[in-house]
Amino acid sequence: MVARTLEQKLAILSDAAKYDASCASSGGQRRDSRDGNGIGSTTGSGICHAYTPDGRCISLLKILMTNFCIYDCAYCVNRVSSNVERARFTPEEVIHLTLEFYRRNYIEGLFLSSGIIRSPDDTMADMVRIARELRQVHRFRGYVHLKTIPDADPKLIEEAGLYADRLSINVELPTDASVRDYAPEKNPDQIRKAMADVRVLKEAAKDKTHTGKRARKFAPAGQSTQMIVGADGANDATILTSSTRLYSSYKLKRVYYSAFSPIPDASAVLPLVKPPLIREHRLYQADWLMRFYGFDVTEIVANRTDGNLDLEIDPKLAWALANRHIFPVDVNRADRETLLRVPGFGTKTVGRILVTRRHRTLRYDDLRRMGANLKNARPFIHALDWSPRTLTDTADLRARFAPPPEQLSLF
Amino acid sequence: MYHVDLPRIGTFEAWRGKARALRAAGVKSHEVLWTRGEPAGDLFADSLPPEGDAPLTVPRGFLDLARMAIWHSDPERFARLYALLDVLQTDKRLIEDRADPRVARLNAMAKEVGRDKHKMTAFVRFREVDSDGPRRRFAAWFEPSHFIMEPSAPFFAKRFGDMDWSIFTPDLSAHFDGTVRFDDGAAKPPLPEDATEDLWRTYFRSIFNPARVKVSAMQSEMPKKYWKNLPEASLIPEMIATAQARASAMAEAAPTMAPARAARVTERLRSGQDRVEDALGACRRCALWSSATQAVPGEGPLDAPLMLVGEQPGDREDLTGRPFVGPAGQVLDRALEAVGLVREALYLTNAVKHFKFRPRGKARIHQSPDRGEVMACKWWLDLEVERVRPKLIVALGATALASLIGTGQGLMKRRGTVEQTPEGVPVLVTVHPSYLLRLPDAARPEAEALFRADLTLARERIGEMGGAAPRR
Numbered sequence: 001m002v003a004r005t006l007e008q009k010l011a012i013l014s015d016a017a018k019y020d021a022s023c024a025s026s027g028g029q030r031r032d033s034r035d036g037n038g039i040g041s042t043t044g045s046g047i048c049h050a051y052t053p054d055g056r057c058i059s060l061l062k063i064l065m066t067n068f069c070i071y072d073c074a075y076c077v078n079r080v081s082s083n084v085e086r087a088r089f090t091p092e093e094v095i096h097l098t099l100e101f102y103r104r105n106y107i108e109g110l111f112l113s114s115g116i117i118r119s120p121d122d123t124m125a126d127m128v129r130i131a132r133e134l135r136q137v138h139r140f141r142g143y144v145h146l147k148t149i150p151d152a153d154p155k156l157i158e159e160a161g162l163y164a165d166r167l168s169i170n171v172e173l174p175t176d177a178s179v180r181d182y183a184p185e186k187n188p189d190q191i192r193k194a195m196a197d198v199r200v201l202k203e204a205a206k207d208k209t210h211t212g213k214r215a216r217k218f219a220p221a222g223q224s225t226q227m228i229v230g231a232d233g234a235n236d237a238t239i240l241t242s243s244t245r246l247y248s249s250y251k252l253k254r255v256y257y258s259a260f261s262p263i264p265d266a267s268a269v270l271p272l273v274k275p276p277l278i279r280e281h282r283l284y285q286a287d288w289l290m291r292f293y294g295f296d297v298t299e300i301v302a303n304r305t306d307g308n309l310d311l312e313i314d315p316k317l318a319w320a321l322a323n324r325h326i327f328p329v330d331v332n333r334a335d336r337e338t339l340l341r342v343p344g345f346g347t348k349t350v351g352r353i354l355v356t357r358r359h360r361t362l363r364y365d366d367l368r369r370m371g372a373n374l375k376n377a378r379p380f381i382h383a384l385d386w387s388p389r390t391l392t393d394t395a396d397l398r399a400r401f402a403p404p405p406e407q408l409s410l411f
Numbered sequence: 412m413y414h415v416d417l418p419r420i421g422t423f424e425a426w427r428g429k430a431r432a433l434r435a436a437g438v439k440s441h442e443v444l445w446t447r448g449e450p451a452g453d454l455f456a457d458s459l460p461p462e463g464d465a466p467l468t469v470p471r472g473f474l475d476l477a478r479m480a481i482w483h484s485d486p487e488r489f490a491r492l493y494a495l496l497d498v499l500q501t502d503k504r505l506i507e508d509r510a511d512p513r514v515a516r517l518n519a520m521a522k523e524v525g526r527d528k529h530k531m532t533a534f535v536r537f538r539e540v541d542s543d544g545p546r547r548r549f550a551a552w553f554e555p556s557h558f559i560m561e562p563s564a565p566f567f568a569k570r571f572g573d574m575d576w577s578i579f580t581p582d583l584s585a586h587f588d589g590t591v592r593f594d595d596g597a598a599k600p601p602l603p604e605d606a607t608e609d610l611w612r613t614y615f616r617s618i619f620n621p622a623r624v625k626v627s628a629m630q631s632e633m634p635k636k637y638w639k640n641l642p643e644a645s646l647i648p649e650m651i652a653t654a655q656a657r658a659s660a661m662a663e664a665a666p667t668m669a670p671a672r673a674a675r676v677t678e679r680l681r682s683g684q685d686r687v688e689d690a691l692g693a694c695r696r697c698a699l700w701s702s703a704t705q706a707v708p709g710e711g712p713l714d715a716p717l718m719l720v721g722e723q724p725g726d727r728e729d730l731t732g733r734p735f736v737g738p739a740g741q742v743l744d745r746a747l748e749a750v751g752l753v754r755e756a757l758y759l760t761n762a763v764k765h766f767k768f769r770p771r772g773k774a775r776i777h778q779s780p781d782r783g784e785v786m787a788c789k790w791w792l793d794l795e796v797e798r799v800r801p802k803l804i805v806a807l808g809a810t811a812l813a814s815l816i817g818t819g820q821g822l823m824k825r826r827g828t829v830e831q832t833p834e835g836v837p838v839l840v841t842v843h844p845s846y847l848l849r850l851p852d853a854a855r856p857e858a859e860a861l862f863r864a865d866l867t868l869a870r871e872r873i874g875e876m877g878g879a880a881p882r883r
Contacts, residue, residue, distance in 0.1 A: 014617040033572030041570040052619035055628025081669030104537045196730040248770035268666035366510030
């Protein structure tokens with residue numbers, strides 16, 4: 001085989017990495033290189049340096065160390081039974097690309113993942129070596145996200161956490177049964193244990209040691225995971241229940257939902273469909289409601305007979321339409337929890353309402369200036385000069401929000 | 412009428428100084444004409460009042476607002492800020508009123524500046540240029556919508572500390588060699604080709620997923636006005652144009668034969684896999700496994716004379732896979748030490764081996780196992796009792812008691828007494844250490860003393876029965 005150029009390897013190994021949805025570079029420690037003795041900074045909030053036509057941001061150099069893999073996960077482009085082109089970076093090549101891209105302000109840092117070669121320990125050790133050299137030899141202070149390999153020696157995961165801002169382990173599919181069906185070499189118990197280990201290590205790093213010294217920071221930007229949506233038969237209720245469990249058990253920063261998307265040389269086991277992008281979007285909305293708006297998963301899917309979210313309207317609006325007895329809410333009196341339930345009010349708007357109404361009574365136009373989406377909110381609120389009257393209970397209220405039914409074309 | 416011309420570099424500090432002086436002299440906002448970098452004198456303008464240090468206070472929030480809004484391209488920005496400064500002197504709370512049109516307008520301007528600054532940190536693209544010193548040198552051309560070179564420079568200085576760089580914009584240019592220096596704006600400079608840009612374009616093309624085209628999402632975050640200075644943007648039209656065909660080709664391609672080595676690898680992996688896994692870990696006798704991390708087995712020597720049985724693992728135990736390592740475990744450890752029992756010499760386990768909880772936000776709220784779950788798990792507890800053959804079992808709390816004896820009712824009446832399992836193993840009844848954690852402070856010392864008395868009884872009983880009482 002002719003040796004591949006760096007550009008050819010980059011093409012293969014970034015193509016192979018794109019099915020990981022995460023590209024976040026936020027959270028964690030603040031660092032900079034103002035001292036002139038190194039390169040890079042993290043500001044706490046990430047930066048998206050470019051967007052591709054799939055609407056996804058490029059924040060990190062997201063690549064695989066290698067796409068050779070001994071596992072045979074049906075949904076994965078890199079599974080052992082696929083005929084895609086294979087390549088492998090040397091650790092030096094990964095380091096070179098990261099630093100040169102970083103110096104030109106293309107990226108916030110590196111998101112390194114890998115197919116499993118030889119053994120989980122060997123693969124993880126190479127990844128840790130890359131992170132260690134970036135930090136120690138090149139004094140790189142940008143963002144590093146390592147995808148950890150659940151079956152690797154916990155000692156390697158512990159070391160990875162010293163160099164990486166974020167660690168992630170993908171649960172891959174919403175239920176254990178699906179993992180066994182589609183990723184037979186992966187072990188859901190092992191994945192959970194690895195996430196538990198990361199949480200325990202991170203919490204231990206927060207405690208001061210007995211000498212009073214602070215332990216070294218461990219994965220300061222926390223851990224995240226990803227679930228593929230639409231490959232197995234799991235409904236949204238199952239997916240969201242699974243996320244709720246993951247958030248509460250392992251203190252995850254994020255659960256990413258990745259619509260199952262056609263891949264080159266797909267497996268016959270999983271027929272290719274158009275990726276369910278709207279479903280993915282609704283899941284993220286529901287996820288937000290659970291994390292920032294005080295919703296419980298059971299409320300979100302309560303009125304859905306098939307356990308799937310309404311694709312036509314967002315889950316907060318759907319919930320409000322199904323719980324109209326709570327509305328309209330008086331924006332001048334309601335408490336924070338109630339205001340957060342109003343469609344069209346975000347957490348920032350609610351904060352502004354609470355501050356401003358200390359000084360005066362709010363009118364309809366005030367809400368608009370405070371950033372509320374009144375198209376959604378108006379049937380559900382009272383203000384000094386606004387009452388929805390019978391609008392809240394109108395039978396066709398849903399129709400006002402849902403997209404018009406598609407007209408069938410004549411043949 | 413006053414004319415204040417502010418410098419192009421250090422605009423904010425200059426505005427602040429002038430505004431303080433004008434305000435101290437009682438000048439109203441309609442009496443001032445503000446410009447930036449346009450010193451062409453207005454011959455009829457009044458001479459400015461001197462800058463003094465008369466005290467002038469502003470509410471928190473105004474300075475933050477001014478520091479952003481001042482860079483907006485709206486020529487009225489200085490006057491708007493000065494007018495708000497004036498109003499704030501009589502009504503300081505106005506700054507919090509996001510719905511006041513004056514505050515709202517300036518906040519909107521600040522937000523636009525913030526977004527422009529953010530986009531600058533994202534979309535500046537450096538090219539490497541020749542360097543005559545030891546540090547590498549880079550340069551970029553950028554066209555922001557507002558006057559943001561000055562407030563954006565610290566970001567680049569902090570990030571690119573070990574290299575020299577220049578950023579040219581039409582309004583100002585910034586140069587860094589360890590410290591930042593500002594200079595006049597420039598026209599687009601000719602920058603040399605940089606081979607790394609080709610690698611970047613390769614990356615941009617390859618990371619795109621043609622099966623999920625969302626052009627509007629891309630454009631709302633990367634508006635076309637920035638495209639002309641982004642080396643990757645020229646690829647976008649072709650990427651969109653061919654996406655549909657690429658996606659359909661993937662969908663329509665027939666499955667291929669797996670490469671020959673695949674079957675060998677899979678065969679080796681699956682045969683080598685230890686599928687016998689720890690039997691307890693694979694237990695599906697009840698549904699609790701599905702939300703827990705792992706089954707938590709008992710821990711301790713298999714010839715321990717004393718076995719302690721708790722209720723179920725908690726949050727900590729679930730994460731680490733070991734019994735009694737959470738807060739209740741620490742209470743137990745202290746009690747054991749106080750009565751002279753060595754934890755390592757005891758066998759510690761739980762009636763139920765998986766953690767039962769209800770997620771609430773970022774926490775897991777403990778839930779007591781129901782009778783069905785306790786009975787399903789009794790299989791494992793019985794197995795442990797059979798293996799260890801303890802001289803005495805201590806039942807910690809009602810759940811353990813229910814599992815061992817059949818009923819956990821009337822715990823407080825039964826505590827301190829010794830009952831028997833159906834198989835005839837003596838069981839000393841006491842409370843669960845977590846009960847002590849839930850008590851109000853005033854009641855705790857007495858309850859702790861009783862708990863320790865029960866444990867002391869256990870220690871003495873093993874001694875009487877001739878077992879090696881695990882004393883230290």
